[in-house]
Amino acid sequence: SLRMDIITDPTAFISIAGSVNTPKGLETMMTAARASSGWERVLFALHTVSSAVGSDLDDIWMTLEKGRLEWLGALNSAHKLKVTLKEALEKDSERTEKDEVDAKMVWMYALSLSIPELKDESEAWARVVHMEDRMNPLKSYNVDHWDCKKDEWAALDLGVQAAAERGGSAFQDAWNL
Numbered sequence: 001s002l003r004m005d006i007i008t009d010p011t012a013f014i015s016i017a018g019s020v021n022t023p024k025g026l027e028t029m030m031t032a033a034r035a036s037s038g039w040e041r042v043l044f045a046l047h048t049v050s051s052a053v054g055s056d057l058d059d060i061w062m063t064l065e066k067g068r069l070e071w072l073g074a075l076n077s078a079h080k081l082k083v084t085l086k087e088a089l090e091k092d093s094e095r096t097e098k099d100e101v102d103a104k105m106v107w108m109y110a111l112s113l114s115i116p117e118l119k120d121e122s123e124a125w126a127r128v129v130h131m132e133d134r135m136n137p138l139k140s141y142n143v144d145h146w147d148c149k150k151d152e153w154a155a156l157d158l159g160v161q162a163a164a165e166r167g168g169s170a171f172q173d174a175w176n177l
Contacts, residue, residue, distance in 0.1 A: 009036065064168070070115060071167020074160075075174055078110035081138075082175070104175060105146050105153075106137050108160050111171075115163045121156040128152045 012032035019028035033039060050057045085103040089095050112122040113135065126134035129145040148157070164171045 004038075012036065064166075067163070067166025068168055071163055071169060074111045074114035074163065077114040078107060081110045082107050084138075101148070102143055102146060104171075105148060106141070107175065108157060108171065109137050111160050111163070112156050115159065118156060118159040118163070121152070121159055124152045125156050 009032070012035070016025075016029050016032055019025045033042075047057055085107055089100060089103055092099065109122065109125060112118040112125075123134065125131075126137075128150055129137075130140070130142065131137060132140040147153070161171050164174060
């Protein structure tokens, strides 16, 4: 069995045992499982069962992979702006909770620019806040225009949060990193 293969493989066992209750625990276990001689048997059995119940695992996997790649692309493209925003917040001794909300809104908008299905929403938001350059939300930024209670914000906010979920993450978790 796969479990026995992992347990009896000294290298796999040592790496898994050393990572128990750590952030890398699951990743280490999955890496060891995939390297195990029993991995192919598990995949075959999984595909057999999924086919029997009418589930297309390959299609499900591709959907997950596409979502993850889309989210990672958005994170990568907006990373520099996030760093700039967080540094500004850290330097501001008088920052408020609203300042952090405002920074998150700007970053969320920037993330939306890399999510193809949010093109209309990001364009609508750029118009609402009178953005001079939709690829540079800080240019001509006016905090009074960036109101999360505006109808146009809800669609963009929900869209970015859904993209994060498709990518196996959450917006707040990504902000906290």
